[in-house]
Amino acid sequence: MNANDIFHGITDIRDDLIDGAEKIPGNRKRWLPKRWLGVVAAALAVVILGGIFLRPGGESTAYAIAQAEYPEMAPYPFLESDEYDEAAFDAWNDSVMNQRRNLGDTSSLQSFFARSAQTFLTGTEGENRVYSPLNVYMALSMLAQLTDGESQNQILTLLGSDSMDALRKQASDVWNANYWNDGSVTSILASSLWLNQDLKFNQDTMDTLAQNFYASSYQGKMGTESINKAFQDWLDEQTGGLLKEQAQDIKLDSSTVLALASTVYFQARWYSQFSEENTSPQIFHSQNGDLETEFMHDWGSADHYFWGDRFTALHQPFDNSGAMWFILPEDGMTPEELLTDPETVEFLFAKDKYSEWKNWMWLFVNKAIPKFDVCSQLDLREGLENLGITDVFDPVRSDFTPMTGNREEIALTKVDHAARVVIDEEGCTATAFTAMALAAGGPEDKEVDFVLDRPFLFCITGKSGLPLFLGVVNNPVGN
Amino acid sequence: MDDGSIVELYHRREEQAIIESNNKYGKLCRSIALRLLGVRENAEECVNDTWHAAWNRMPPERPQSLGAFLGRITRNLSISRWRQEHARKRYNGIEVLLSELEDCVPAPGTVEEIVERRQLAQTISTWLDGLAAEDRRLFIRRYWYCDSVKELAEEQRKGANALSQRLLRLRKSLRTFLESEGVEL
Numbered sequence: 001m002n003a004n005d006i007f008h009g010i011t012d013i014r015d016d017l018i019d020g021a022e023k024i025p026g027n028r029k030r031w032l033p034k035r036w037l038g039v040v041a042a043a044l045a046v047v048i049l050g051g052i053f054l055r056p057g058g059e060s061t062a063y064a065i066a067q068a069e070y071p072e073m074a075p076y077p078f079l080e081s082d083e084y085d086e087a088a089f090d091a092w093n094d095s096v097m098n099q100r101r102n103l104g105d106t107s108s109l110q111s112f113f114a115r116s117a118q119t120f121l122t123g124t125e126g127e128n129r130v131y132s133p134l135n136v137y138m139a140l141s142m143l144a145q146l147t148d149g150e151s152q153n154q155i156l157t158l159l160g161s162d163s164m165d166a167l168r169k170q171a172s173d174v175w176n177a178n179y180w181n182d183g184s185v186t187s188i189l190a191s192s193l194w195l196n197q198d199l200k201f202n203q204d205t206m207d208t209l210a211q212n213f214y215a216s217s218y219q220g221k222m223g224t225e226s227i228n229k230a231f232q233d234w235l236d237e238q239t240g241g242l243l244k245e246q247a248q249d250i251k252l253d254s255s256t257v258l259a260l261a262s263t264v265y266f267q268a269r270w271y272s273q274f275s276e277e278n279t280s281p282q283i284f285h286s287q288n289g290d291l292e293t294e295f296m297h298d299w300g301s302a303d304h305y306f307w308g309d310r311f312t313a314l315h316q317p318f319d320n321s322g323a324m325w326f327i328l329p330e331d332g333m334t335p336e337e338l339l340t341d342p343e344t345v346e347f348l349f350a351k352d353k354y355s356e357w358k359n360w361m362w363l364f365v366n367k368a369i370p371k372f373d374v375c376s377q378l379d380l381r382e383g384l385e386n387l388g389i390t391d392v393f394d395p396v397r398s399d400f401t402p403m404t405g406n407r408e409e410i411a412l413t414k415v416d417h418a419a420r421v422v423i424d425e426e427g428c429t430a431t432a433f434t435a436m437a438l439a440a441g442g443p444e445d446k447e448v449d450f451v452l453d454r455p456f457l458f459c460i461t462g463k464s465g466l467p468l469f470l471g472v473v474n475n476p477v478g479n
Numbered sequence: 480m481d482d483g484s485i486v487e488l489y490h491r492r493e494e495q496a497i498i499e500s501n502n503k504y505g506k507l508c509r510s511i512a513l514r515l516l517g518v519r520e521n522a523e524e525c526v527n528d529t530w531h532a533a534w535n536r537m538p539p540e541r542p543q544s545l546g547a548f549l550g551r552i553t554r555n556l557s558i559s560r561w562r563q564e565h566a567r568k569r570y571n572g573i574e575v576l577l578s579e580l581e582d583c584v585p586a587p588g589t590v591e592e593i594v595e596r597r598q599l600a601q602t603i604s605t606w607l608d609g610l611a612a613e614d615r616r617l618f619i620r621r622y623w624y625c626d627s628v629k630e631l632a633e634e635q636r637k638g639a640n641a642l643s644q645r646l647l648r649l650r651k652s653l654r655t656f657l658e659s660e661g662v663e664l
Contacts, residue, residue: 001599001662001663004558005595005596005599006599006603006653007554007558007622008555008558008596008599008600009596009599009600009602009603010600010603010622010623011551011554011555011600011623012551012596012597012599012600013600013603013604013607013619013623014600014604015542015543015544015547015548016544017604017607017608017615017619018544018546018547018550018551018619018623019544019546019547020615020616020619021615021616021619021620021623021624022546077648086651089648089651090651093648093651093652093655094655096652097655097656097659100609271611271613272635272636304612315612317611317612317613320611321611322611323611323612352608354612354615355608362616
């Protein structure tokens with residue numbers, strides 16, 4: 001094999017790849033130097049189980065009973081460096097290859113994402129709403145590992161898995177495909193279990209959770225200040241302090257048998273840069289009236305521009321990772337209504353939109369994106385019950401034998417989910433666009449305006465292409 | 480004219496097919512040939528040969544993407560032309576003879592070579608699928624369309640140096656991927 005062979009190999013790559021890289025005709029715009037922007041986002045899901053069999057105990061601090069070990073990634077060799085360090089690149093490249101996973105057919109996952117998004121992102125009543133599908137997926141997967149019988153079947157059915165073996169494998173692959181911690185991008189799905197010290201637990205189950213779900217387990221006396229502090233510190237640490245306020249509301253009282261916490265933390269920089277000089281106030285037309293807020297502007301940069309019958313969409317890629325997608329409903333339609341549109345749902349959860357979605361063009365786009373910091377806190381119980389997860393909430397019908405070894409009257413008493421996505425010049429990012437009017441077949445010009453000045457949807461996808469965060473922005477100024 | 484209509488002209492053996500191909504894809508093919516060969520006259524000959532090759536291949540072929548089909552022919556013709564020129568300039572009798580004798584065998588080589596080349600192209604396509612959209616576009620623009628780094632830097636609004644480093648990383652990444660897929664390098 002020599003360079004000629006590689007040349008011929010490249011010559012014969014698939015047609016769609018070649019067509020997808022076509023040049024945009026027309027004049028190039030003068031560009032101004034811009035500085036990096038970034039995205040910071042975090043989510044947590046906490047499942048709390050209560051029971052009636054516990055005996056009082058004396059321990060007051062939490063101690064680890066199973067520890068998850070995360071893969072180590074070599075540091076990202078930053079482009080800003082003048083000297084190219086081949087060894088550093090090789091080390092980084094090796095760790096990237098180690099995280100590579102073939103997720104295969106993800107249609108069952110996509111079905112769960114679609115159903116859960118429709119459940120948890122509706123009923124916003126003009127408020128912002130953020131939800132992490134992958135976060136809830138990981139929490140439910142672990143819950144399935146802790147249950148048996150019909151309790152487990154209901155979860156497997158919702159997640160579209162044939163068996164616990166299949167779900168374990170899938171969850172492990174999903175975790176690894178989304179894990180990224182190299183100094184340039186942080187994307188970590190963390191999980192932990194907090195057990196009452198009087199609970200007789202099954203060590204094999206805890207070890208399985210550590211190995212397959214990267215979840216650590218701790219045990220201590222519930223209802224004490226020390227375990228609440230340890231629990232909240234863990235949540236703070238895993239969410240980069242972004243959800244401190246929400247974490248403080250979650251207490252492990254003395255009736256708690258077990259708390260299952262799952263978090264997502266994501267931080268990345270934009271691939272292309274915005275200029276702070278181009279940020280200026282602009283009107284956002286919310287459902288509750290007009291608001292003035294800061295909009296980031298970028299004129300004439302080349303971008304992928306997507307559209308469907310009821311929406312237009314733009315994506316803002318991250319450096320060395322996934323992308324943030326902005327989906328603007330057609331005029332007169334709310335983001336929640338758009339979530340019931342099958343075409344939009346198909347678009348939203350397509351793993352590789354470039355190959356799976358035909359309606360896109362590489363165009364010069366004039367963007368106006370509002371800066372925002374959106375946060376929401378949800379009780380998932382009712383939504384999960386609507387999605388068919390009922391037995392785990394019933395102490396008589398629930399089956400947690402894999403966790404305890406015995407049939408005890410234990411039930412889920414609380415399922416909290418909190419998420420926050422921040423977009424501004426300093427670190428957290430989100431963008432809003434108001435789409436131009438489109439011709440039936442798509443844009444006719446090679447340059448379009450895309451101004452997000454009314455409620456819209458966003459989706460953050462990581463390296464795997466799966467949705468880490470979904471959100472409805474009704475008010476970029478805040479709740 | 481759309482691609483389907485131009486392909487139809489080839490199949491009806493109408494010479495207008497070449498005029499329409501030149502109108503729509505002449506610029507693309509000239510650009511590829513000129514960037515590979517660096518000599519306008521040679522590039523022009525390659526483009527003319529491209530229309531000739533397309534005329535011979537359609538029918539029976541019906542390419543889905545005419546741009547990719549014609550651009551690919553231009554790349555193949557350009558690399559052959561470059562080899563011939565390279566050999567001639569070096570006055571290496573054997574190399575010139577071998578280069579001329581390549582005309583006696585059907586390009587690009589034996590059945591085995593063709594299969595290997597297809598497999599390699601598939602592997603590279605799979606690697607491209609796994610890249611971030613911007614990296615994928617960058618690699619294809621540089622190594623398929625042969626855009627200069629300076630042009631790409633202007634379009635992507637990045638420094639040429641930074642882009643060169645990114646391309647270097649992509650080449651290294653491709654190498655690692657090919658090795659992991661069992662391609663003998």
